[in-house]
Every structure is written in C-alpha cells, then in structure tokens.
Amino acid sequence: xxxxxxxxxxxxxxxxxxxxxxxxxxxxxxxxxxxxxxxxxxxxxxxxxxxxxxxxxxxxxxxxxxxxxxxxxxxxxxxxxxxxxxxxxxxxxxxxxxxxxxxxxxxxxxxxxxxxxxxxxxxxxxxxxxxxxxxxxxxxxxxxxxxxxxxxxxxxxxxxxxxxxxxxxxxxxxxxxxxxxxxxxxxxxxxxxxxxxxxxxxxxxxxxxxxxxxxxxxxxxxxxxxxxxxxxxxxxxxxxxxxxxxxxxxxxxxxxxxxxxxxxxxxxxxxxxxxxxxxxxxxxxxxxxxxxxxxxxxxxxxxxxxxxxxxxxxxxxxxxxxxxxxxxxxxxxxxxxxxxxxxxxxxxxxxxxxxxxxxxxxxxxxxxxxxxxxxxxxxxxxxxxxxxxxxxxxxxxxxxxxxxxxxxxxxxxxxxxxxxxxxxxxxxxxxxxxxxxxxxxxxxxxxxxxx
Numbered sequence: 001x002x003x004x005x006x007x008x009x010x011x012x013x014x015x016x017x018x019x020x021x022x023x024x025x026x027x028x029x030x031x032x033x034x035x036x037x038x039x040x041x042x043x044x045x046x047x048x049x050x051x052x053x054x055x056x057x058x059x060x061x062x063x064x065x066x067x068x069x070x071x072x073x074x075x076x077x078x079x080x081x082x083x084x085x086x087x088x089x090x091x092x093x094x095x096x097x098x099x100x101x102x103x104x105x106x107x108x109x110x111x112x113x114x115x116x117x118x119x120x121x122x123x124x125x126x127x128x129x130x131x132x133x134x135x136x137x138x139x140x141x142x143x144x145x146x147x148x149x150x151x152x153x154x155x156x157x158x159x160x161x162x163x164x165x166x167x168x169x170x171x172x173x174x175x176x177x178x179x180x181x182x183x184x185x186x187x188x189x190x191x192x193x194x195x196x197x198x199x200x201x202x203x204x205x206x207x208x209x210x211x212x213x214x215x216x217x218x219x220x221x222x223x224x225x226x227x228x229x230x231x232x233x234x235x236x237x238x239x240x241x242x243x244x245x246x247x248x249x250x251x252x253x254x255x256x257x258x259x260x261x262x263x264x265x266x267x268x269x270x271x272x273x274x275x276x277x278x279x280x281x282x283x284x285x286x287x288x289x290x291x292x293x294x295x296x297x298x299x300x301x302x303x304x305x306x307x308x309x310x311x312x313x314x315x316x317x318x319x320x321x322x323x324x325x326x327x328x329x330x331x332x333x334x335x336x337x338x339x340x341x342x343x344x345x346x347x348x349x350x351x352x353x354x355x356x357x358x359x360x361x362x363x364x365x366x367x368x369x370x371x372x373x374x375x376x377x378x379x380x381x382x383x384x385x386x387x388x389x390x391x392x393x394x395x396x397x398x399x400x401x402x403x404x405x406x407x408x409x410x411x412x413x414x415x416x417x418x419x420x421x422x423x424x425x426x427x428x429x430x431x432x433x434x435x436x437x438x439x440x441x442x443x444x445x446x447x448x449x450x451x
Contacts, residue, residue, distance in 0.1 A: 001170040010353040062105035063098075063361065065090075066125030068135025068145070073113025074237035074262045079137045081292045082159065083108050084331055085341045086134050089348040091330070099352055100359070111141070113262075119144045126152040131361045132351060133345065133397065138236070139163060139208035146171060153363050157351060159344035161310075163212035164421035167432040167439050169367065173391040174347040174383075175340050176310055178216045179420040182257075184396040185285055185308040186220055188411055189255055190413060195283075199229035201253035203244060203260060203268070205231035210259035213287065215447045217257060223425060229253035238264050241271030245352035248282065249275065258286040267291050269301040279304030285398075290338030294405040302401045311342035311380035312407040323379040336406075337379075343392070344376040350392075352384055371435060382416065388433040 067086050069079035092106045098104060107125060111117040118141040122133055128150065132155045136142040138164055149156045149170045161176035188194040202217060204210025208266060210233060229251040234245050248256060260268050265286070272284065285306040291313050294302060313324060313336055322335050325344075353376065355361060357369035371387040384393045393416035399407030422430035422442075429442020 041220035044110060058130055060102045062103045063100070063131055064105050064107065064129045066122070066130040066133040066135065067106050067108040068111060068118065068121055068125065068133050069108070070113040070137065071110040074264070075113040075137050077293055077296055078261070081341055082137070082344050085327070085344050085441070088327055088330055089345050093352060099355055100361070113381055115140045115144050122148040126154055129342045130154065132157060134159070134348060136160070144207065155351070155363055155366065157345050157347045159340040161340065163209045163216070165212055166421060167389065169390070169434060169438065170363070171390065172347065172350070172370070172385070173344040173389075173419070173421075174398075176394050177391060177419050177421050178213055179419045179423050180310070180394045180396055181287055181308050182213050182217050183423070184222050184413065184417070185257065185287070185398070185422060186217060186224075187286065188322075188398055189257075190224060190226070193411065195254070197255040198226060199252060199254045200226070201229045201248050201251055201256045201259050202231040203237075203248070203256050204233050205236050205259065207236060207263045209261070212447055213259055216423055219425045234260070234264065236262055241267045242274070245271045245275035245277065248277065254282060256282065256284045258284050259288060260286070261288045263296070266294055266296060269297055269305070273301040284386060291336035291406065292338050292341070294401065297405070299403050299405055302405065303403050305401050307399050307407065308402065309339040309397050309399060311339045312397060312399045312409055313337045314399070314406050314409065315380055317379065317381070318446075319377065320379040342378055342380050343383070344393070345374050346383045349376045350374050350383070384416070386419055387435050389419050389421055390434060391421060393418055421438050
C-alpha cells in the first residue's frame, strides 16, 4: 500500500517533504512458568511474555501485541526500560480484567539495536497476529518499521522524542517533537534564566533525528539573529569525544545542545570532564538523556548539566509518586523512571481507551475512536491525543542534573504544548490534519547531510 510518510530515508544530502497489582510480578512468573523475574529479564532476549495475565482468567483468546525494543547493543541502555514499563502497564490492565474481556499477551523479540532487524521482527509480530506494536527508539528504526505496519494496516505506538517532519496514519506519536522540546530549549538558553547564551554548539549522533532537529534549530536561531557556534555528528555507539571537545573549546561556545543518543552519552560526558569543561560556563543541554541513562554515568561527570524533557522522576505529583512506587515494587527498588517511559505508559493506556471506545481491535475502528479525541491522566500530567496529527500534547520541562543523578526542575511550561510536526520556520506550507484529508505538501526542503 502507498506510504504517507515524509521524508523517506535516503542518502545524504536529501531533498524531502518537509498502580499496584493483585499479585507481585515474581509470583506471576512462578505461576506462569516464565524463566525469570522481570527484574532479571532485563538481560534476556528474545522474550515472549505469554499471557502476562497475573492469574486473571481470560474470557476469550488473548489479545496479542508486540513490544519492539532493543535488549542488546548500543541502544539497550535506553530501550529495555520501555519494554519493562509496557509489561508493567499490561499486567495492571490484565489484573483489572483485561481489554474487551480478554487478556493481553505480549511478545518482545530483540532487534539488537540493528535497523535491519526492526522490520523483520515487526513482520514476524504482525504475521503472528499482533494487533499493534509498541516500539522503536531511533528514527531510522521507526522509519524501517513504518512500511510494515502500513502494509498490515496495524498501528505502531512510538513514545520517543523525535524530529517531526513525518506523518503516517499507522503511527501514533507519543514523544516530544521539536516545537515541544528543541525550540523551547533554545528559548530558555538565550533567556536571562538560561544565562543569555548566544553561542550554541550543536552536537549529535549521526542519523535522522539529530540532523533534522538541528536543521530546525538552525532555522529558529536565525529568527533570533544567531548562528550555531559549531556542528558535529558522530556515529551511534561512538565513545571518543576528544576531538569534539577541542572543537567546542575552539569555537568559544557558551552551551552545547546535544542530540547524542544511547551509550554514546558515556563518551560525551567523560569527554566533557576530561576537557575540564565547566557546566556552569558551558552546560550541555541534552534532548535524549534521562534518569535511566544517567544510571550508567558518573555523577561527577554529569552534575550541573541539563536535559529537556516532558517528565522527570522528581516531579512532586502524588500520582507520579505512586507510579514510581508500584513500578519499583515490581522491577526492583534500584530502578528509575523517566522520559520516554512515562509517555510510553500513557500511549498504552490511550490505545486501551481507543479500543474500548471502538469496541474493536480493528485498526480503522481504533483510529476513528482516536480521531474523536482522547486524553489520559499520566504520572506527569494530562496527555491529550491530537486527532489532527496523531501526536500528543506535552509539557516542556527543563531539569538540571543533581549529584544523585536525579533532576531539579528549573522550568516548566504553564500548560501542555500542542504538537506541530511541521514547524513553518523549517517546512513552510507543510501540515498534517487527519480530520481533513491528512498531509498537505509544501515546497520541497533540503536538509544537508541528512542520512
């Protein structure tokens, strides 16, 4: 079937269109015969969580869904926790009686941080009867899966912040897009509260999200009469940041906007510390780092730097405190929560609400229910699914990293920000409205060096 995704992934340069369960997880594992607890399962792949029923009897055949997250390789540092929070949500739904009177059964094969394995695993899941897939992290993995869900006419629920500039009727986007994350980050950096920064250095991993997000960032900086102090991209998994640190120092940058992903963040912050770059003088503001990644970083290397997010574990809401408590009870008290775990939790519950509203698992019926508008009160606040774009509203929050590798929230938007996957400063004339014909195309846009 034809794709309605823009842009497609092509070589560079590219022109393109712009709460507590009835029994513990460990008891469930003992009764169901699964070979490890969820806390231990973090290191196992592939995994089929047959039933995930918590002992609640099903009234019909289980509803199958796929969880498509890397459990090994460079992205496992980030993706494994998404699988865990999805299993947590499924168990709670099943404990409360399931969905449409049936239990949810989750299969979680390991794509091993390889973009070529994501579509293969997606095809296996959908061929096996999965009603929907919750998964992917990098934009390259997401773009590789989209043609498969479109072919099967199933839904992919994607919870990670990304670059926008894309639309598909078969994808529901739960993460921040640049107008909800990157642009407010720049606004803060150049404000008095952010230190009146004028020399922003753009440092990213070399794939679609960082290059497109920084393309938008450069367009936005132009509106403020500014240009980047420098721009560097390094491969995913890259750990040697010495030359990048020298470039940052030579540029006289007064801050770094980082779109570095995965375990490359270990090298980034080790490099900052080795170069003795003071976070008070040249802070890193990361778009792709959260509490889970910080567990793998040395406190003295990250303290004082910043992250832009929609959610932090340190949020004081009672709903958040309870969510954290129940998650840790099931997965271990050493575990943390963060973005995109919280959006992932919200997405699964939005899917549940859409299925219940439709009274069906059929994709067209579920989409019709979503187009009528849905909201869910998540641990970080109310999330609303925008029927025009199939993206969600998001709070913008800025956190400063503490010595305990948690965040002090230094700024929060007063209200959730509506999603705009096609900001007009970068993609004039482009817009998406699924309530009125879908994608409207504008002039062709070139992103130099996009991959």
